[in-house]
Amino acid sequence: MSKYVASTGRRRFIAGTLTTLATAGVTPFAIGKEKPLVRVMGTHVTLQEALRQQAMQDLGIRLSFSPGGSASVLQKASMNPAGFDLYEQWSNSINVLWRAGAIAPIDVKRLTYWDEINSLSKTGKITASARTGAGDAPHKIINVQPDHTLGSRQTGYISFLPYVHNVDSFGYNLDVLDPSFKPEQESWGWLLDSRFSGHVAIVNDPTIGLFDLALAAQAKGFVKFNDIGSITHQELDELFKLLIELKQSDHFAGFWNSVPESVQFMRSRRVHIESMFSPAVSALNGQNIPVRFAAPQEGYRGWHGVMCLSSKTTGRVRDAAYDYMNWWLSGWPGAFIARQGYYISNPQRSAQYLSEAEWNYWYKGLPASEPLRGTDGNISVQQGEQRTGGSYEDRFSNVAVWNTVMPTYEYSLQKWYEFITS
Structure with a gap:
């Protein structure tokens, strides 16, 4: 316990x-x-x-x-x-x-x-x-x-x-962030921005990473989807043509398979921005690595x-x-x-099992009234910090797309593996 x-x-x-x-x-x-x-x-x-x-x-x-x-x-x-x-x-x-x-x-x-x-x-x-x-x-x-x-x-x-x-998005290391990027303008498009080229990682899962990249491509204006939760064969072809070109130009530094691997990618500075899950951000902050979990303007x-x-x-x-x-x-x-x-x-x-400070930070989206510890015992939230995206209700009122198995799932698998092996 x-x-x-x-x-x-x-x-x-x-x-x-x-x-x-x-x-x-x-x-x-x-x-x-x-x-x-x-x-x-x-x-x-x-x-x-x-x-x-x-x-x-x-x-x-x-x-x-x-x-x-x-x-x-x-x-x-x-x-x-x-x-x-x-x-x-x-x-x-x-x-x-x-x-x-x-x-x-x-x-x-x-x-x-x-x-x-x-x-x-x-x-x-x-x-x-x-x-x-x-x-x-x-x-x-x-x-x-x-x-x-x-x-x-x-x-x-x-x-x-x-x-x-x-709700998930991406995380980025504030220590190496180009000053031209502003936290109040966080966008999925950052994952495909040339200023991060060579330092981007994506989760290696075709029902998750695909949507991170689809949201990014749409945010940059590279591809437009009629329904991002049900991407067509033609739209997949267009998306992956772009992604394969970016991969072959070394835009991506890696594809992670587990939360510990995503932590290692960021800790080693192999990447500066990547698909992330909340426990990885918490772990890195607990190690005094200033990773911010984005609240993209397009939705989570x-x-x-x-x-x-x-x-x-x-x-x-x-x-x-x-x-x-x-x-x-x-x-x-x-x-x-x-x-x-x-x-x-x-x-x-x-x-009843959370302190008032924990409840206010994690669920209400209020600034932390004291330092808060993660599940590993390390301090992952400093006093005064506020959770990106706001309260529980705010964050789940702003979902752009859910992790999804689309009608084109089998075709998307084929395209995904072409991409990561290209």
């Missing part, structure tokens, strides 16, 4: 968890009986050792975490559902997993906190005036329909548990975390998997993950 949560808060959390589980008809697994092992496959952003240890302690189960790069774990999970019990990634993985038969419907009656989950994943909007965003907004792919397709009509069965989520690329149940998981392990899903929404995990810049689907339950 994080040393920044008071011991009284810890005891209250454990007691509350046990009470909640008992009320829901679930008890920690009996002593003397081998504890069930739940195998969780996913990425480094949520498969962290502190979370594994805390969940095992609170639930009386065994957990094994298998983190990896987003593209590689998606391929493994879709091809071998027997190789995991729970899968944690982003909503753009859902269509691939569902079509492969790798994941099973989740019964919302078994989710203790379902009624507390906010409107973002249920209706697509965090506020009435918010932009829904192009592409696979989570409410479009969460509900299992009677014909076994995925859609927006609620049926009591879902394809994923909504839990962590965030949004993502929603998904926790999926393997279609091959049964019996006691399946029961333990449901307990782990419920644990994630029980308060403490949401507070832990907030310290690396992520939101949780029922944030009010996590508020």
Whole structure:
């Protein structure tokens, strides 16, 4: 458990968890009986050792975490559902997993906190005036329909548990920023600006990096998309012709496969600007490397975390998997993950495990009233700093596009691999 949560808060959390589980008809697994092992496959952003240890302690189960790069774990999970019990990634993985038969419907009656989950994943909007965003907004792919397709009509069965989520953009090193770039004019177009040439990195994921580059190309006026959430074959040809030319002129310094690799790219100054996820920015700031997470004027690329149940998981392990899903929404995990810049689907339950300063900074978008520590224990936010993009509601009201598996997905894969190997 994080040393920044008071011991009284810890005891209250454990007691509350046990009470909640008992009320829901679930008890920690009996002593003397081998504890069930739940195998969780996913990425480094949520498969962290502190979370594994805390969940095992609170639930009386065994957990094994298998983190990896987003593209590689998606391929493994879709091809071998027997190789995991729970899968944690982003909503753009859902269509691939569902079509492969790798994941099973989740019964919302078994989710203790379902009624507390906010409107973002249920209706697509965090506020009435918010932009829904192009592409696979989570409410479009969460509900299992009677014909076994995925859609927006609620049926009591879902394809994923909504839990962590965030908006992504790019990060850049303030120490090496050309004075001609102004933070108040942040734009996706910076990724393709010649002044950064040779020092740009992109996430190596065709359902994520593609949209970073599409947003950048459109912001620069190089390519125009009719619907950026559903790019056509012709538009893909035009986009990748441009990108291959830039790659062959050494505009890109690399393509990262995991959050730790993105941190290393920036720390070594191999890159000055790159696709980034919030935990990487937090880690670098904790190492006194002044990386700013941009709030692009065109809007963010949004993502929603998904926790999926393997279609091959049964019996006691399946029961333990449901307990782990419920644990994630029980308060403490949401507070832990907030310290690396992520939101949780029922944030009010996590508020009691965050200090007032943490809540005001991470959720309300207010200046930090004191230095704040990240999940690694290092100070990642200095007193007086303010989160780029503002409050939770502000940031999720400005989603330009969601991580998406487009109708042209297979063709986009082909074009992506042509690009990165050119």
